[in-house]
Amino acid sequence: MKNLWFITNPGSGSSTVEKCEALMAIFADHSLTVVGRTIFPEDQLPNRAMLETADVDAVVLFAGDGTINAAICALDDWDGAILILPGGTMNLLAKALHGDADPAAIIRAMHEHHERIALSFVAAADHRAFVGLILGPAASWVHARELVRAGRLRGLGRAIRHAWARTFGRGIRIGGAPGLPSGAQAVLVTPDGDSLQLAAIDARDWRSIAQLGWDWLTGDWVAATSVTEVRATSVHVLNDKPVLALFDGEPQQLPPGIPITGAQTAARFISTLSSE
Incomplete structure (x- = not known):
């Protein structure tokens, strides 16, 4: 895994501009290249064609539940990996995937061990x-x-x-x-x-x-x-x-x-x- 697309929402619970920039530095320290970045809702969420053109290996989501939901649904037809970092208020999805680790610890742990798993969801209409x-x-x-x-x-x-x-x-x-x-x-x-x-x-x-x-x-x-x-x-x-x-x-x-x-x-x- 090398190429990342970084999606953030500075208006979410804890994903401030300063923390987003700190994560950019951590990506660089681990030889991870951010080939695209979306600041939601200012920017439009990427689609499958954009990610494939940029040869993206993983999308990183650092935001609250609403933004994470929108991004997952927008990328439903893309088969790459998705990394959810705790950037909201309750961070229930991030805790289910990484325990209580903070974003920096999650990125470090990803280099030592990770697996791709499915998530359950509630569906109603669209x-x-x-x-x-x-x-x-x-x-x-x-x-x-x-x-x-x-x-x-x-x-x-x-x-x-x-x-x-x-x-x-x-x-x-x-x-x-x-x-x-x-x-x-x-x-x-x-x-x-x-x-x-x-x-x-x-x-x-x-x-x-x-x-x-x-x-x-x-x-x-x-x-x-x-x-x-x-x-x-x-x-x-x-x-x-x-x-x-x-x-x-x-x-x-x-x-x-x-x-x-x-x-x-x-x-x-x-x-x-x-x-x-």
């Missing part, structure tokens, strides 16, 4: 979620969360009031998942091989709603309230109108009745964890 899909009225907190992350207080109060009102409204109903409570405020769907793990949050009183909203703003919302977990192979939304759905944090409108299933990618993601 959308994919590699970390998780969030359904339900509590997904409305995403707008307030993004304002907090960006440090933009203007409009935050209005976003919180809107999310609060939506969370107290009609909940989400999911078909195909026996045991999941009807009318939950949020359902987190995560991939597990070719099946799905579902966690439903059912918050009914104002104190639970406030706690749910706070945990949305600060990150770890699933751990805060009563959670019911079930497994399924295929589920769908029973509500009679499209619902807000967050695919790795990116909002989409998901029509009712669309099958939500689990699937796996090809073995193209670099893992530095020992298989022993």
Whole structure:
């Protein structure tokens, strides 16, 4: 492996401009050549033709979940390797592939040992979620969360009031998942091989709603309230109108009745964890 294409998003959790430049120096120290670079969303993501023309061996993603998702989907028809570095807030994919190692340690470890593995994902219509899909009225907190992350207080109060009102409204109903409570405020769907793990949050009183909203703003919302977990192979939304759905944090409108299933990618993601 020699030629890299480096995709970053300086607006993500921890992939600052300074850290991106430090990684460029580490690549050079390990005789890795960056033949192309994308600063997303300023630049358009590369496609298969661009990578093949540049003779790219691996694409390096140093960004948050949303950018990583967009890049993986854009390169679905390219068969090269993909290296995911922890550049977001929670970095769940990077942890699954490399443990708690930092970007510099991951690059060093890649020279000593690595393998290409497949990743599981949640699929619904044309959308994919590699970390998780969030359904339900509590997904409305995403707008307030993004304002907090960006440090933009203007409009935050209005976003919180809107999310609060939506969370107290009609909940989400999911078909195909026996045991999941009807009318939950949020359902987190995560991939597990070719099946799905579902966690439903059912918050009914104002104190639970406030706690749910706070945990949305600060990150770890699933751990805060009563959670019911079930497994399924295929589920769908029973509500009679499209619902807000967050695919790795990116909002989409998901029509009712669309099958939500689990699937796996090809073995193209670099893992530095020992298989022993």
